Amino acid sequence: xxxxxxxxxxxxxxxxxxxxxxxxxxxxxxxxxxxxxxxxxxxxxxxxxxxxxxxxxxxxxxxxxxxxxxxxxxxxxxxxxxxxxxxxxxxxxxxxxxxxxxxxxxxxxxxxxxxxxxxxxxxxxxxxxxxxxxxxxxxxxxxxxxxxxxxxxxxxxxxxxxxxxxxxxxxxxxxxxxxxxxxxxxxxxxxxxxxxxxxxxxxxxxxxxxxxxxxxxxxxxxxxxxxxxxxxxxxxxxxxxxxxxxxxxxxxxxxxxxxxxxxxxxxxxxxxxxxxxxxxxxxxxxxxxxxxxxxxxxxxxxxxxxxxxxxxxxxxxxxxxxxxxxxxxxxxxxxxxxxxxxxxxxxxxxxxxxxxxxxxxxxxxxxxxxxxxxxxxxxxxxxxxxxxxxxxxxxxxxxx
Ligand SMILES: Cc1ncc(COP(=O)(O)O)c(C=O)c1O
Numbered sequence: 400x401x402x403x404x405x406x407x408x409x410x411x412x413x414x415x416x417x418x419x420x421x422x423x424x425x426x427x428x429x430x431x432x433x434x435x436x437x438x439x440x441x442x443x444x445x446x447x448x449x450x451x452x453x454x455x456x457x458x459x460x461x462x463x464x465x466x467x468x469x470x471x472x473x474x475x476x477x478x479x480x481x482x483x484x485x486x487x488x489x490x491x492x493x494x495x496x497x498x499x500x501x502x503x504x505x506x507x508x509x510x511x512x513x514x515x516x517x518x519x520x521x522x523x524x525x526x527x528x529x530x531x532x533x534x535x536x537x538x539x540x541x542x543x544x545x546x547x548x549x550x551x552x553x554x555x556x557x558x559x560x561x562x563x564x565x566x567x568x569x570x571x572x573x574x575x576x577x578x579x580x581x582x583x584x585x586x587x588x589x590x591x592x593x594x595x596x597x598x599x600x601x602x603x604x605x606x607x608x609x610x611x612x613x614x615x616x617x618x619x620x621x622x623x624x625x626x627x628x629x630x631x632x633x634x635x636x637x638x639x640x641x642x643x644x645x646x647x648x649x650x651x652x653x654x655x656x657x658x659x660x661x662x663x664x665x666x667x668x669x670x671x672x673x674x675x676x677x678x679x680x681x682x683x684x685x686x687x688x689x690x691x692x693x694x695x696x697x698x699x700x701x702x703x704x705x706x707x708x709x710x711x712x713x714x715x716x717x718x719x720x721x722x723x724x725x726x727x728x729x730x731x732x733x734x735x736x737x738x739x740x741x742x743x744x745x746x747x748x749x750x751x752x753x754x755x756x757x758x759x760x761x762x763x764x765x766x767x768x769x770x771x772x773x774x775x776x777x778x779x780x781x782x783x784x785x786x787x788x789x790x791x792x793x794x795x796x797x798x799x
Pocket of ligand 1: 463464465466467490491493494536538562564565585586587588599600
C-alpha cells in the first residue's frame, strides 16, 4: 500500500472545528457597521469580564493568539538566563518557545502512559534549584491532575502556567481549567473548540495585579492619562507607561469583531463540549472491546473537552504498525487520520537550540504509535456511524 490520494476522501481532517450559526454571522455585520471602534472597545471589555466569570479567575486579557498569551505569561514569570522551566515535550511548539525566548533552559518531563499528560510524579525528577516555572498542558482537552502539581509548586515556590489551548471548559474536580495556575493561556485558533474567526486567545491570571501589569504590556505601553489635562491633546494622545521594569511591550490586541464572536461562542461552549463528549463516547464505545486501540484514560473528577480524539495503536501481535492502520483507513475507507505531536527534542528547530540529545520513553512511544481521528463540533450521525464501523473493521482486518 502507498499513500497516494484515495479514490474518495469521505472524512477529511477539518481545519475549522466549530462553524458560526446565522445569529453569530449577523453579529459580525452589525459590529462592522455600527461599532464606534474596531479595536479595544466595549466588546473586548465584555468578553474579558464574561470570560473571567466563566473560568473563575481574577482577570482575563483578550489577545491575538494563545502563543501571545504564553509570551505574556513567560514575561510575567520574570524568567531569565539560568532559570529552568519544566514542561512536556509532547505538546504543540507554542507551549515551549515563549519560555525558551526568555533565555531560560527548558527541561522536558515525560508523559503519563495512560493519560498522555504531564504529572507531578514525572515533574519531580526534573526539579532543581534553578526551577522557576512549571508549564502544564491539558492536551487534547483532558485536564492534567493539578492538585499534586500545585502542592509541588507551593513547596518549591514555583509559578504554574496552564496551557489551556485545547481544553477550554474542561473541568478538574469542579474547577475549570485555567483557574488553577498563576497564568493560563487559551486559544481561539480555528482548529480549537471555539474560534474568534481563525485566530485569537486569552490570558487568564490568578492575581488581579498581574492583569494590570499585562494590560500595559499588551498594547505597546499605551495607556490613558490619569487626572485632568488642560488640553486634551497635550502632551499627546495617550500616555506611554511601563508594565514591567526592563520589559519592552507588545501589540497583542484582538479586534472588536473577534471579541463579539468570542462572547457568543463562550455562551455555547458548554453545549459544544457536551456534544463533543457524546461523539467521542460513541466512537470509543464502538471499539471498546478491541485492545489494540487505547484512548486517553479519563480519571474520575476530570471532565474532558475532547479537542481531539486520539488513541495509541498496538498491532504487535499481528506485526502491524500505526502507519499500517492510518494507511488502511485512508486508502480503503477514505478517512484521513493524522499524527501529533512531534516530541519537541526530535524536531530540527529544537535540535538547532541544543535539545536534540534528549529521549523520553513514554513520549517517544506514544508519538510513534498514536493516531488522531478526524474530529469537529457537530459531526453528522452518518459520519460518526461510518467512522465507528470503519475503524472497527480496519482494526480487525489488520489482525489477519
Ligand atoms: C497545546 C497548544 N498550545 C498553544 C497553542 C498555540 O495556539 P495559537 O495558535 O492560538 O497561538 C496550540 C495551538 O495549536 C496548542 O495546541
